Amino acid sequence: MQTSVARMPGYVTVGPSGSVPVRVVTTLTLLAGAALAATSGAVHIHLWADEGYKSIPTIGPLFLFQGISGVVLALVLAASRRLLAALATAGFLVATIGGFLLSVYVGLFGFSDTLAAPWAGFSLAVEITGAVVLAGGSVLLFRGALRH
Numbered sequence: 001m002q003t004s005v006a007r008m009p010g011y012v013t014v015g016p017s018g019s020v021p022v023r024v025v026t027t028l029t030l031l032a033g034a035a036l037a038a039t040s041g042a043v044h045i046h047l048w049a050d051e052g053y054k055s056i057p058t059i060g061p062l063f064l065f066q067g068i069s070g071v072v073l074a075l076v077l078a079a080s081r082r083l084l085a086a087l088a089t090a091g092f093l094v095a096t097i098g099g100f101l102l103s104v105y106v107g108l109f110g111f112s113d114t115l116a117a118p119w120a121g122f123s124l125a126v127e128i129t130g131a132v133v134l135a136g137g138s139v140l141l142f143r144g145a146l147r148h
Contacts, residue, residue, distance in 0.1 A: 015081050017144035026144070029137035030086055034078040036130030037089050040096060041070025043123045051118050058109040066096060083141040090134035093127045100124065 016026040045067030047053045054060040073092055077085040100120070103113040115121070 014083050014141050014144060016141065022140070022144070026137060026140040027081060029133060029140060030081050031078055033086065033089060033130050033134035033137055034074040036126050036133060037070050037077065037093060038074035039126050040093060040123060040130065041067045041072075041074065043067075043119050043126070044070065047119060056111055059103075059111045062099075062109075066099075070096075083138060086134050086138045086141060090131050090138065093131040093134070097124065097127045097131070 016023040016030075018026075044063050048060060048063040048067060053063045056063075069092065073085070073089045077089045099108065100113065100123070102108050103111060104115055113120070
């Protein structure tokens with residue numbers, strides 16, 4: 001089946017489709033990804049509020065922004081179950097991983113973090129799992145769109 005450029009905008013608004021089992025699996029996958037994004041957001045809010053990150057110039061406000069954005073994206077994804085929301089949330093998780101690894105290995109805005117930082121391993125595991133789960137959910141959504 002050939003995908004035309006004119007049909008591409010319609011793909012981003014596609015939701016779960018297909019047989020009942022496929023719709024259930026797609027929905028559960030998206031909800032799991034949303035829960036993982038919300039967890040990442042909650043960890044960053046905790047780090048900002050209780051672990052001293054709020055006092056770090058530039059990084060502090062970014063932690064707060066990441067926390068709030070993760071929770072908001074999770075809510076949008078859970079409520080909409082649309083491809084655009086899944087891709088945006090997966091991209092956000094990948095960018096969060098990238099920012100952390102950049103701060104560990106290169107430094108970011110004059111700040112260097114460590115893999116031994118509080119919640120670092122847990123946060124990385126949640127974000128990697130979330131990105132993978134949402135990639136799978138996005139594939140399911142896109143495949144459903146191609147069938148229609």
